[in-house]
Each structure stands twice: as structure tokens, then as C-alpha cells.
Amino acid sequence: MFHKLTNVTLALATSSFIVTASAADVPIVGNVESKCTITTDTPGIYGNPTPNELSTATVDGGIAPIVRYDVILAEAYKAVISYPESFSSSPPLNDTLTFTGSVSVSEVSDAQMSGYETAKREYNNVTEVDLTIAGSTWFKIDSGVTYGFDKAFPGGTYRAIVSAECIAL
């Protein structure tokens, strides 16, 4: 009788151990906090439609860079985007360069963000948009350059830098 009872107790203890072991918790911890993430969705490429012009416009054979802003918290950040006003690297140039450009909202993750395009502030080569709604906003940056007075660009690689900033409000 005692032997039988011991066996039962042992069996119960073992099964309890198995249950305990199989129920072990593996924690996954994550924090949702206010933040802004700047993502380069599409890198830009200059097309060369005429000898004296470089342009990111699709009709000119270029690709406009697209930058995405993700904000977790509404009304916490503003986007400040500048199109280039000089080349960061290029072949030697001996005449004036005229840079033009624009920044526009190309896509939004929330319909309420449609007002960003009309609410944007522009000065010099800078565009500012208050990111008043949580979600993702895609900005397209157009850039164009002409060289001298109908002068042909020398052969080589031309690079210019777009500045994308996210400033806490």
C-alpha cells in the first residue's frame, strides 16, 4: 500500500514538473514611443534631356528621390526638406549653374494627411510640413539644373544631396 502511494506521488510530481516546464514563459518586450524615422524609399537619378540640362523629372529620363517620414505620435514633429542648390561632386565646371526644384507630398497613409500639401511652408529651397497626424508621409523631391547659357555639361558623374530633417515640435 505504501509502495503504491509512493509511486502515485512520484507520478504526480513528475507530471507537475512536466506541466511547469512546458509552461515556461519566454518574454518579448517592446516599447511604443514617440519617434520619427526618415527612410529613403527611392534614390534619385538625374536624366539629361538636353546637353545643358539635368533633371529628375520622369519625362526627362530622371527619377525623383522619394523620402518617407514615419511618425508614431501626432503633432510631435515637423518635416524640413531642402532640394539641392549645388553639386556635392561633379566634373570641373567653369560657368554658372541654375538650380531649381520643388518638394511635394506624393503619398500618405491617412486620408487626413491630404491637407499637408496645401499647409506646407516654402522659403528659398526649403519646404516645411507639420506632421500633425500619426502615420507615414512620402515626399517627392524634384530637382533640375541648367548650365551656363545653353552650354553643354561636360561628361562625368554629377551628384547632389537632398536634405531631409525631422525636428521635434
Added chain:
Amino acid sequence: MRYIMCVMMMFLSLGYANAHEWTPTYPKFRASYMSGVMMTTMQLYNSRRDVEHYAFSVYDKDFNPIQFATAEQITSVNYLQRKTIEIYVRNKDISKGMYICSESKLIRNDVTATIVRSRICSKVK
């Protein structure tokens, strides 16, 4: 709906491979081991394949530069690496509305396709 969108954004931001992240949005200063100097801890996450270096700067509310100290003013952060940055500022320079920024540094001759300089500024409230 907004909650679902936030969760989706978290997954998206994890999945994309070209982002720059600088947190917290509103850092708080605390006493450091030096008298008259306060410190705060920031987190930098680099998921930009084309960027390996980031620079840090501190500004007042009008974006005038403020003197600060950190281990490296330009630091190397590998792709998909998270780095903790300690920023030290004198007590007398700490004010409401100051900004702590991180900025991607592109190597002039090493820019291939991506031509975007990113800068994120957190604000001391």
C-alpha cells in the same frame, strides 16, 4: 484603426532597410558625475545601408549651436546597429526648447545612388 496603423508602421519600419532613427523625442537631463554638468542618453538606430557615420549637435531654441561633450562627435554606426549616445551639457546652457540632433554623414566620393542627408532633432521640453 490608428492602433493598427501604428503597429503596421512598427513592422514596416523594421522591414525597411534605409532608415535613420533617433530617440527619445523629448529627452530629459539628469545629473552626471561632474558637478555643473548634466547628461542625457540618446539612442541611434541605423538601417541605412549607404550611411556608416553620424554626427551629433546641440542647439538652443533658435538653433544657435551650444557647446556639449560626447564620446565622439562623429561616430561610426554599422548597418542595423543600435548605439547609445551620452550627451553632456553644462547646467547653465540647458534651457527649454533646446535641440539634440543626429545627422547622417555621406562620404563625398562614395555616394552611389542615394543622395539624401537625414537629420533628426529631439527637443528638451
